[in-house]
Amino acid sequence: MLSRTAENLYWLARYVERAEYIARTIDATLRVTALPAAYIGKTNEWESALLTAGVSASFYEVYPEATEQNVVEYLAFSPANPSSIKNCIEAARLNSRSVRTALTSEMWDTINSAWIELQEVWGKGRSSREELARFLRFVQETSLRFDGSAYRTMLRNDAYWFSRLGLHLERADNTARILDVKYHVLLPEEEHVGGPLDYYQWTSILRSVSALTAYHWVYRETLKPWLIADLLILNDTLPRSLASCYSNLVRNLDQIGVAYGRQGASQRHARGVRNRLEHSHMDDIFQHGVHEFIQEFIADNSRLGEIITKQYLI
Amino acid sequence: MAVAFDEMNGPGGDLRPAYRELSRWLKETSPDALEYRRQEAELLFRRIGITFAVYGDAEAQERLIPFDVIPRIMSAKEWAVLEKGLKQRVRALNMFLRDIYHGRDILRANIIPDDLVFQNPVFRPEMNGQSVPHDVYVHIAGIDIVRVDADNFIVLEDNARTPSGVSYMLENREIMMRLFPDLFARHRVAPVERYPDELLSALRSVAPHSASAEPTVALMTPGVYNSAYYEHSFLADKLGIELVEGRDLIVKNNEVFMRTTEGLKRVDVIYRRVDDDFLDPLTFRPDSALGVPGLMSAYAAGNITLANAVGTGIADDKAIYSYMPEVVKFYLGEEPILKNVPTWRCREPKDLSYVLDNLSELVVKEVHGSGGYGMLIGPAATKATIEAFRDKLKREPEGFIAQPTLALSTCPTCTASGLAPRHVDLRPFVLTGSKHVTIVPGGLTRVALKEGSLVVNSSQGGGTKDTWILDE
Numbered sequence: 001m002l003s004r005t006a007e008n009l010y011w012l013a014r015y016v017e018r019a020e021y022i023a024r025t026i027d028a029t030l031r032v033t034a035l036p037a038a039y040i041g042k043t044n045e046w047e048s049a050l051l052t053a054g055v056s057a058s059f060y061e062v063y064p065e066a067t068e069q070n071v072v073e074y075l076a077f078s079p080a081n082p083s084s085i086k087n088c089i090e091a092a093r094l095n096s097r098s099v100r101t102a103l104t105s106e107m108w109d110t111i112n113s114a115w116i117e118l119q120e121v122w123g124k125g126r127s128s129r130e131e132l133a134r135f136l137r138f139v140q141e142t143s144l145r146f147d148g149s150a151y152r153t154m155l156r157n158d159a160y161w162f163s164r165l166g167l168h169l170e171r172a173d174n175t176a177r178i179l180d181v182k183y184h185v186l187l188p189e190e191e192h193v194g195g196p197l198d199y200y201q202w203t204s205i206l207r208s209v210s211a212l213t214a215y216h217w218v219y220r221e222t223l224k225p226w227l228i229a230d231l232l233i234l235n236d237t238l239p240r241s242l243a244s245c246y247s248n249l250v251r252n253l254d255q256i257g258v259a260y261g262r263q264g265a266s267q268r269h270a271r272g273v274r275n276r277l278e279h280s281h282m283d284d285i286f287q288h289g290v291h292e293f294i295q296e297f298i299a300d301n302s303r304l305g306e307i308i309t310k311q312y313l314i
Numbered sequence: 315m316a317v318a319f320d321e322m323n324g325p326g327g328d329l330r331p332a333y334r335e336l337s338r339w340l341k342e343t344s345p346d347a348l349e350y351r352r353q354e355a356e357l358l359f360r361r362i363g364i365t366f367a368v369y370g371d372a373e374a375q376e377r378l379i380p381f382d383v384i385p386r387i388m389s390a391k392e393w394a395v396l397e398k399g400l401k402q403r404v405r406a407l408n409m410f411l412r413d414i415y416h417g418r419d420i421l422r423a424n425i426i427p428d429d430l431v432f433q434n435p436v437f438r439p440e441m442n443g444q445s446v447p448h449d450v451y452v453h454i455a456g457i458d459i460v461r462v463d464a465d466n467f468i469v470l471e472d473n474a475r476t477p478s479g480v481s482y483m484l485e486n487r488e489i490m491m492r493l494f495p496d497l498f499a500r501h502r503v504a505p506v507e508r509y510p511d512e513l514l515s516a517l518r519s520v521a522p523h524s525a526s527a528e529p530t531v532a533l534m535t536p537g538v539y540n541s542a543y544y545e546h547s548f549l550a551d552k553l554g555i556e557l558v559e560g561r562d563l564i565v566k567n568n569e570v571f572m573r574t575t576e577g578l579k580r581v582d583v584i585y586r587r588v589d590d591d592f593l594d595p596l597t598f599r600p601d602s603a604l605g606v607p608g609l610m611s612a613y614a615a616g617n618i619t620l621a622n623a624v625g626t627g628i629a630d631d632k633a634i635y636s637y638m639p640e641v642v643k644f645y646l647g648e649e650p651i652l653k654n655v656p657t658w659r660c661r662e663p664k665d666l667s668y669v670l671d672n673l674s675e676l677v678v679k680e681v682h683g684s685g686g687y688g689m690l691i692g693p694a695a696t697k698a699t700i701e702a703f704r705d706k707l708k709r710e711p712e713g714f715i716a717q718p719t720l721a722l723s724t725c726p727t728c729t730a731s732g733l734a735p736r737h738v739d740l741r742p743f744v745l746t747g748s749k750h751v752t753i754v755p756g757g758l759t760r761v762a763l764k765e766g767s768l769v770v771n772s773s774q775g776g777g778t779k780d781t782w783i784l785d786e
Binding site for chain 1 (some may be wrong): 360361362363538543547555558559561570573574575576582
């Protein structure tokens with residue numbers, strides 16, 4: 001297929017995944033900030049929402065203060081934020097238009113309808129909390145529909161695999177970013193705290209990767225920070241864990257390699273990251289420093305993006 | 315101006331046979347039901363994303379072309395005449411182009427004056443003496459036809475460069491079949507859906523000799539911001555070929571390749587929807603970022619087929635148009651089946667004096683103008699405008715042609731106050747491959763939605779209709 005088509009499919013999936021992630025971040029932050037101050041401490045949760053979205057620096061070029069109003073506006077609707085939900089959906093539609101021939105009509109319909117709704121219903125932003133909640137649901141449903149229609153209707157060929165690469169790379173990045181910002185509340189030393197303060201931080205983390213229920217099914221335990229870290233980093237059964245993302249990345253890259261009869265740098269690199277995750281234990285990670293581990297992962301992950309681009313997309 | 319011929323209710327208000335079922339159906343269908351389906355059609359168009367862009371209009375960068383749900387209907391007999399005439403005309407266009415860029419018999423026979431060709435900006439000296447695969451220049455032609463009475467179809471314009479609109483022909487039919495299955499069941503409408511297949515086989519048939527047995531065809535678009543982008547992606551999809559932009563292509567050793575995830579892949583035929591000027595910055599406009607450097611040298615080396623060929627503009631130019639009846643006779647030795655609009659060439663003194671005497675009844679057009687600019691519509695112009703135009707004409711008569719204002723036929727159309735006649739034209743699409751000229755039965759009917767208006771252009775509020783050729 002055309003390199004440009006593969007690139008568009010890859011980015012299309014990334015934008016949709018990012019939009020959903022930002023929506024879930026806002027949603028989780030709204031829940032946590034609705035609690036009385038005694039339950040969440042003095043940290044500014046909107047500040048960390050900006051950090052997990054990776055747009056903190058650019059935010060302060062536009063706004064003086066990380067209030068709910070400002071952050072929600074910036075993350076959801078601002079044209080000035082390249083990763084705002086609105087911009088993600090617009091970029092997704094532009095990418096879709098460029099590769100219409102590679103999309104199934106169901107995928108196109110999902111993105112195009114979302115784009116139309118964005119213009120017609122959400123063009124003026126939102127005025128109430130209920131409206132915001134509806135908007136966030138709409139974004140998450142769009143992502144689900146898109147993902148589902150890709151899964152159910154696309155031929156299993158390179159177009160599908162490049163689209164999946166974008167999805168899993170973006171997803172790995174998002175999960176890693178939450179961990180990067182929140183790692184301190186997961187450190188075992190703070191276990192003794194165990195009070196409501198951390199408890200709500202933990203649920204918030206799990207909620208933003210839609211893993212709150214999953215946690216209980218996997219561990220059948222009350223929330224323990226090291227188990228949360230284990231779930232998000234090493235548990236292959238959780239779709240948003242780093243391990244699961246890399247299983248998928250390795251598989252999709254292998255499928256491309258087989259179809260093209262050639263392996264390359266991206267297959268090697270992805271396998272390297274996957275192997276490291278497979279052979280790690282949470283104890284070792286804590287011992288060597290969660291923060292360092294996550295930061296290294298984020299760098300490795302974005303390196304994979306560069307290698308894929310060089311090998312296939314240009 | 316004469317009273318317009320209505321295609322449903324002919325002269326004297328007699329229902330014409332092709333419309334008998336439709337008329338009966340319209341009587342059974344309530345205006346509300348019709349309006350409901352009209353809204354449904356609009357929703358479908360928007361959801362599918364069948365839009366066109368309006369340049370410089372930030373508010374509505376993507377617009378829908380209004381779709382009228384009342385079909386325009388022609389009998390098989392009427393179509394047979396049209397079809398024959400269209401094939402004849404397109405054959406002549408191709409022979410004319412081959413001649414203009416080679417032997418120029420037609421100029422030596424003094425049928426067309428030399429300067430009309432050589433001083434014409436759309437004439438491409440780069441094409442002199444260059445052979446194109448299978449001698450086909452115009453692979454896809456869109457011939458604009460108007461009807462003035464029961465028997466006469468007239469060619470308004472030949473489009474031999476990158477004619478658009480065929481996606482509307484196909485999508486209009488799809489949507490009509492979805493919305494009005496009952497109406498289809500009562501007619502035998504000739505299908506149009508094989509157009510993509512015929513287009514693909516025409517394109518493959520003209521692959522260069524250096525191509526493999528399975529030639530690779532690609533559709534080249536200026537990109538997503540082009541007004542016809544939807545059509546480009548739609549066609550590429552239906553044809554199952556790659557939709558490429560200039561940046562996806564690269565020329566090496568006079569061969570054209572596309573950049574794919576598996577490396578470079580040779581392309582043999584490019585159905586290009588990019589104008590000549592933007593094809594190759596090394597040959598044409600150096601500032602063009604849409605083109606492919608070196609494409610023209612690969613073309614000259616005979617390693618790529620461009621459809622349509624470069625330089626076809628000389629065949630659909632307004633100045634040449636008036637000679638088309640002579641062109642048909644010259645190459646084919648046949649009488650032209652389709653008439654031209656009578657045209658006075660102001661460069662000829664006799665014609666000029668007639669035009670000057672009848673300015674208030676004529677349409678005067680600039681020879682190289684397009685899009686309705688620099689045009690005088692006599693019956694609608696003020697005295698002062700006419701006098702100003704008279705001076706222009708006297709100063710530079712060779713820059714103008716004049717035509718009578720035509721009474722375009724009308725078809726029943728949905729309007730705010732119920733069904734009413736509106737003026738229509740028709741653009742059928744004629745395909746030329748290495749061996750055959752083919753046309754799917756139908757075309758794009760454009761309708762001027764404003765009462766009395768003759769302007770069918772989509773950029774000026776025109777709409778479209780599904781065109782039915784009854785299979786008897």
